[in-house]
Amino acid sequence: xxxxxxxxxxxxxxxxxxxxxxxxxxxxxxxxxxxxxxxxxxxxxxxxxxxxxxxxxxxxxxxxxxxxxxxxxxxxxxxxxxxxxxxxxxxxxxxxxxxxxxxxxxxxxxxxxxxxxxxxxxxxxxxxx
Amino acid sequence: xxxxxxxxxxxxxxxxxxxxxxxxxxxxxxxxxxxxxxxxxxxxxxxxxxxxxxxxxxxxxxxxxxxxxxxxxxxxxxxxxxxxxxxxxxxxxxxxxxxxxxxxxxxxxxxxxxxxxxxxxxxxxxxxxxxxxxxxxxxxxxxxxxxxxxxxxxxxxxxxxxxxxxxxxxxxxxxxxxxxxxxxxxxxxxxxxxxxxxxxxxxxxxxxxxxxxxxxxxxxxxxxxxxxxxxxxxxxxxxxxxxxxxxxxxxxxxxxxxxxxxxxxxxxxxxxxxxxxxxxxxxxxxxxxxxxxxxxxxxxxxxxxxxxxxxxxxxxxxxxxxxxxxxxxxxxxxxxxxxx
Numbered sequence: 469x470x471x472x473x474x475x476x477x478x479x480x481x482x483x484x485x486x487x488x489x490x491x492x493x494x495x496x497x498x499x500x501x502x503x504x505x506x507x508x509x510x511x512x513x514x515x516x517x518x519x520x521x522x523x524x525x526x527x528x529x530x531x532x533x534x535x536x537x538x539x540x541x542x543x544x545x546x547x548x549x550x551x552x553x554x555x556x557x558x559x560x561x562x563x564x565x566x567x568x569x570x571x572x573x574x575x576x577x578x579x580x581x582x583x584x585x586x587x588x589x590x591x592x593x594x595x596x597x
Numbered sequence: 598x599x600x601x602x603x604x605x606x607x608x609x610x611x612x613x614x615x616x617x618x619x620x621x622x623x624x625x626x627x628x629x630x631x632x633x634x635x636x637x638x639x640x641x642x643x644x645x646x647x648x649x650x651x652x653x654x655x656x657x658x659x660x661x662x663x664x665x666x667x668x669x670x671x672x673x674x675x676x677x678x679x680x681x682x683x684x685x686x687x688x689x690x691x692x693x694x695x696x697x698x699x700x701x702x703x704x705x706x707x708x709x710x711x712x713x714x715x716x717x718x719x720x721x722x723x724x725x726x727x728x729x730x731x732x733x734x735x736x737x738x739x740x741x742x743x744x745x746x747x748x749x750x751x752x753x754x755x756x757x758x759x760x761x762x763x764x765x766x767x768x769x770x771x772x773x774x775x776x777x778x779x780x781x782x783x784x785x786x787x788x789x790x791x792x793x794x795x796x797x798x799x800x801x802x803x804x805x806x807x808x809x810x811x812x813x814x815x816x817x818x819x820x821x822x823x824x825x826x827x828x829x830x831x832x833x834x835x836x837x838x839x840x841x842x843x844x845x846x847x848x849x850x851x852x853x854x855x856x857x858x859x860x861x862x863x864x865x866x867x868x869x870x871x872x873x874x875x876x877x878x879x880x881x882x883x884x885x886x887x888x889x890x891x892x893x894x895x896x897x898x899x900x901x902x903x904x905x906x907x908x909x910x911x912x913x914x915x916x917x918x919x920x921x922x923x924x925x926x927x928x929x930x931x932x933x934x935x936x937x
Contacts, residue, residue: 537656538649545645573655580648584641 473514481507482533488518491525495547496532499540508543515547519554527551527559532566532595533574541577548581548588555587562589569594607643611636686753689831692768702829704821708773709766710780710813710859711838712751713845714742714787716759717808730802735759738807741794742787749783754832764833767820777815777862784811784853785892791851812845814856836879843877844886853889860887868896868915890917 477483482497493515501507519527529551536544548563555561563585565578575592582590614636623629682690692698716722716738723731735758742761746753750771751763763783765776788809795806816837822829840856848854860869868890874883893913896902905912914924 535656535659536652538653541649541652542645545648573652577648577652580644584644 473511484511486511486514486518491522491527492530493527494530494532495544496530498535499533499543500535500537501540504537504539504543508540508546512546512550515550519550519559522554522559524558525560526562527554528562528564530564530566531578534568534571545581545584548585552585552588555585555589560589561587562591564591564593566593566595604643604647611640611643614639685831687747688752688768698768698831699822702822702824702826704819704823705767706817707767707820708815708817709764709820709833709837710773710777710815710862711818711833711841712761712763712765712780712784713812713841714761714784714809715845717810717850718805719759719807722803722805722807725804726802734798734801734803737797737801741790745783745786745790749779749786751780751783755830764818764820767833773815774862777813777859778866780813781853781855781859781863781867781889782892784813785889785895787811788851788853808850810845810848810850811853812841812843812848812856813853813859814841814844815858815862816840816856839879840877840884843884847872847875847886849888855887855889857885857887866893867891868893868902868917870918 471487471489473484473486473488475481475484477497480498481501482495482499485494485496487493495511499507529547531544533544551561551563563582565581567574567578578592582592614632617623618629618633618636623632678694685693689698723734726734738759739756739761743753746761746763750769751765752767752769754762754764756762763780765780766773770776771779788811791807791809798807799805814837816835818833818835818837820831820833822831823834824830837856844854844856854872855863855867855869860867860871863869869887870890872886872888874885877884890896891901893902893904896915896917897904901916903912903914903916914928916924
């Protein structure tokens with residue numbers, strides 16, 4: 469399998485940095501793609517392939533999102549479901565949700581995402597700066 | 598209505614379903630599991646819907662806040678551009694702001710009609726004025742002249758103290774001939790306005806009324822942005838510009854001096870008197886120049902000219918240039934030819 473899956477950030481889409489070799493995955497920036505499925509489907513596929521092989525291994529996923537639209541939020545929830553399902557199958561998964569300290573909504577959204585995770589470990593972190 | 602009230606119906610469905618399970622509903626093993634799974638999925642979908650709605654509202658608030666900031670910035674920019682526009686001729690401002698005109702160092706060759714005016718003995722006339730009074734006087738004068746210039750479609754190039762430089766034919770042109778005519782009509786209107794304002798200059802403190810000399814010339818010039826990329830002027834350069842300034846200095850007081858090409862373009866409607874060609878520094882040949890006497894229409898109203906013009910028929914008699922009896926004899930001769 470490929471060891472890295474990377475997409476640089478654009479004005480409307482976040483930076484994707486999936487370093488499968490290091491078991492460290494990250495999504496950072498703003499997300500309001502013109503076509504949310506076109507952008508997120510390749511991420512879902514890459515993540516499915518990776519998680520299927522992860523078994524009982526460890527993985528860290530960082531979300532550092534500043535702005536996301538409703539469609540992107542739904543896509544993020546689907547990513548979370550995949551991570552939680554892998555954790556339910558024995559993987560050790562840590563999800564870090566980084567939020568802008570002045571953005572209460574992103575903090576609340578993170579808290580709620582955390583509540584949905586039954587198996588993965590959830591961490592809420594203020595962004596530096 | 599609060600956010601919670603919006604979802605009262607969904608919450609009561611969840612409560613009823615949980616109660617049903619608690620009361621031992623769906624006793625059959627398969628049915629109960631299915632119902633529990635269905636309820637779990639419904640609860641998740643419900644949470645998702647609430648989240649997305651809240652996120653949508655949050656994003657809308659952010660967008661509205663951003664729109665307010667943008668509107669404020671736009672308004673500031675508008676105010677700033679209005680202030681800056683005062684430093685440019687309106688046509689240049691419009692062509693830059695509409696995107697028709699670039700702001701890079703670039704120029705074109707064009708045939709324009711150029712106008713120079715200067716107040717005769719301005720320094721002596723205003724010598725004893727305090728600077729505030731001088732400022733008022735000069736601004737009043739330039740405002741009056743600029744209003745007339747814009748009314749006739751001129752592009753105001755610059756003010757050099759009391760001197761005014763404008764041109765016709767860029768960025769907008771009505772054709773070389775009409776541009777030249779508009780320029781001469783403007784110059785005549787300026788002189789007329791100066792006469793109307795004579796008493797005002799004295800009230801504002803000038804020792805003598807302002808009197809003008811005007812030069813007008815038509816020719817090819819280079820027009821465009823000159824300077825550096827940091828500071829540029831939209832202006833014209835070329836021999837035709839220098840010649841116009843020289844023509845102005847040769848004009849009589851309260852007079853307009855035309856170059857030969859301008860005269861050729863306007864002679865159908867402007868009465869002018871050819872001057873003895875004179876030498877000008879920088880020009881090899883003596884320059885042909887014409888003193889403006891007035892617009893034929895105005896001169897006809899004053900009885901100095903008889904003029905009749907229709908398609909295919911033109912009659913013009915300048916009584917300042919021709920003896921009346923000799924003219925009558927010539928017209929009778931023409932009548933006799935016509936009657937044959």
